[in-house]
Amino acid sequence: MSEKIEVRKGLVGVYADESSISKVMPETNSLTYRGYAVQDLCEEASFDETAYLLWNGELPNRSQLSAFQAEEKANRALSPALLRVLRDFPQDAHPMDAIRTAVSFMGMEDPDTADVSEPAQRRKAMRLLAKIPVAVAAAHRLSKGEEPIAPDASLPFCENFFHMVFGKVPQKEVIRAFDVSMILYAEHTFNASTFTARTITSTMADMHGAITGGIAALKGPLHGGANEAVMHMLKEIPSPEAAGEWIKDKFEHKALVMGFGHRVYKNGDSRVPTMKKYAELMAEVVGDKRWMITSAVLADIMLRQKNIHPNLDFPAGPAYYLMGFDIPLFTPIFVCSRITGWAAHVIEQGADNRLIRPLSLYTGPEQRNVVPIDQR
Numbered sequence: 001m002s003e004k005i006e007v008r009k010g011l012v013g014v015y016a017d018e019s020s021i022s023k024v025m026p027e028t029n030s031l032t033y034r035g036y037a038v039q040d041l042c043e044e045a046s047f048d049e050t051a052y053l054l055w056n057g058e059l060p061n062r063s064q065l066s067a068f069q070a071e072e073k074a075n076r077a078l079s080p081a082l083l084r085v086l087r088d089f090p091q092d093a094h095p096m097d098a099i100r101t102a103v104s105f106m107g108m109e110d111p112d113t114a115d116v117s118e119p120a121q122r123r124k125a126m127r128l129l130a131k132i133p134v135a136v137a138a139a140h141r142l143s144k145g146e147e148p149i150a151p152d153a154s155l156p157f158c159e160n161f162f163h164m165v166f167g168k169v170p171q172k173e174v175i176r177a178f179d180v181s182m183i184l185y186a187e188h189t190f191n192a193s194t195f196t197a198r199t200i201t202s203t204m205a206d207m208h209g210a211i212t213g214g215i216a217a218l219k220g221p222l223h224g225g226a227n228e229a230v231m232h233m234l235k236e237i238p239s240p241e242a243a244g245e246w247i248k249d250k251f252e253h254k255a256l257v258m259g260f261g262h263r264v265y266k267n268g269d270s271r272v273p274t275m276k277k278y279a280e281l282m283a284e285v286v287g288d289k290r291w292m293i294t295s296a297v298l299a300d301i302m303l304r305q306k307n308i309h310p311n312l313d314f315p316a317g318p319a320y321y322l323m324g325f326d327i328p329l330f331t332p333i334f335v336c337s338r339i340t341g342w343a344a345h346v347i348e349q350g351a352d353n354r355l356i357r358p359l360s361l362y363t364g365p366e367q368r369n370v371v372p373i374d375q376r
């Protein structure tokens with residue numbers, strides 16, 4: 001008698017490897033990076049410190065942080081060749097496609113591409129952290145018919161991103177909310193894009209290939225692309241009063257309500273309360289509360305009628321909109337943050353590698369003879 005084979009579609013509930021980078025605890029709605037609660041990092045640390053933590057296992061002291069920031073600043077410049085390529089992209093290319101292609105191109109230019117030793121992986125990770133936001137901002141401006149703005153080495157990471165997108169740095173509350181979003185988006189165990197990056201790494205392919213694959217996976221609306229979908233959805237609802245009817249129609253058509261649900265968290269995403277607080281702060285700063293009011297109505301209905309909680313993309317979408325970003329930039333901003341988690345996983349996978357190669361349970365025709373073409 002043949003043994004019953006269990007297929008875990010979507011790898012639901014499967015532990016694919018060990019990792020010391022982060023831990024999701026759905027039973028307590030909590031998340032730690034290298035043992036630190038993500039909420040504490042948001043209160044006590046910056047995105048730069050979080051990136052250092054993810055890559056080194058410990059928070060930096062002041063001199064370690066200064067050296068890390070100096071290295072990031074020194075690596076920002078894009079090559080003239082990459083800038084030329086960005087100019088040649090189709091005007092209507094989605095910025096996620098632009099950054100995916102730009103990272104792939106960076107791989108052809110990087111002096112360490114073929115070297116998968118840990119020191120080389122770390123050098124490449126730093127270059128990607130520094131260059132990705134520059135390429136995201138440049139591609140976005142070019143798609144709007146505007147000239148790219150060069151990075152400013154006198155500005156910290158988050159301030160520099162606003163400078164490159166808008167040509168100015170906003171008030172400190174906006175920078176703080178953005179920095180918090182970057183910490184929250186940085187890392188989340190074996191999500192689809194990270195697992196993609198680890199799978200590519202497991203073949204001993206290079207880091208740029210792994211990150212290119214990660215970006216491709218993140219774009220999908222079931223993953224990072226949801227932060228853009230959330231804002232399109234909020235804009236589609238004419239008023240908070242209309243949200244009830246709008247969602248009823250979604251339920252009737254069995255459509256997904258974007259920014260809700262999560263593969264691991266079933267009782268709420270650990271990151272939502274913090275991001276929601278900062279999205280509300282943005283609404284106050286800008287003086288426009290309508291998105292947060294509509295969001296609250298949707299969240300209430302989803303919980304009461306479906307018992308489904310929002311995920312991080314739900315408050316992040318309106319937060320970025322209130323910061324002034326165009327919607328197609330939301331998922332590329334996620335990339336600017338998640339490069340830290342992806343790179344940490346690429347390094348971890350490479351340090352104790354085994355080829356990732358699961359099995360499939362065949363359901364096609366029984367073995368049969370090939371009929372010569374004239375007899376078919």
Ligand SMILES: CC(=O)SCCNC(=O)CCNC(=O)[C@H](O)C(C)(C)COP(=O)(O)OP(=O)(O)OC[C@H]1O[C@@H](n2cnc3c(N)ncnc32)[C@H](O)[C@@H]1OP(=O)(O)O
Nearest residue numbers: 221222223224226255256257258259260261262263311313
């Ligand atoms: C940063 C991130 O990547 S966070 C995730 C961002 N993605 C989104 O917001 C997209 C919308 N959400 C979804 O599509 C899903 O919730 C996912 C992809 C995130 C998780 O998928 P799964 O783990 O496979 O979903 P799960 O098995 O828990 O779904 C259970 C039920 O809830 C329903 N459901 C889950 N999410 C939603 C939603 N957003 N809207 C409506 N129904 C939903 C499912 O259709 C399913 O219904 P069924 O039992 O009648 O078939």
Ligand SMILES: O=C([O-])CC(=O)C(=O)O
Nearest residue numbers: 187188190191192263264
């Ligand atoms: O963990 C997941 O499946 C998706 C997610 O929230 C993330 O990548 O931040």
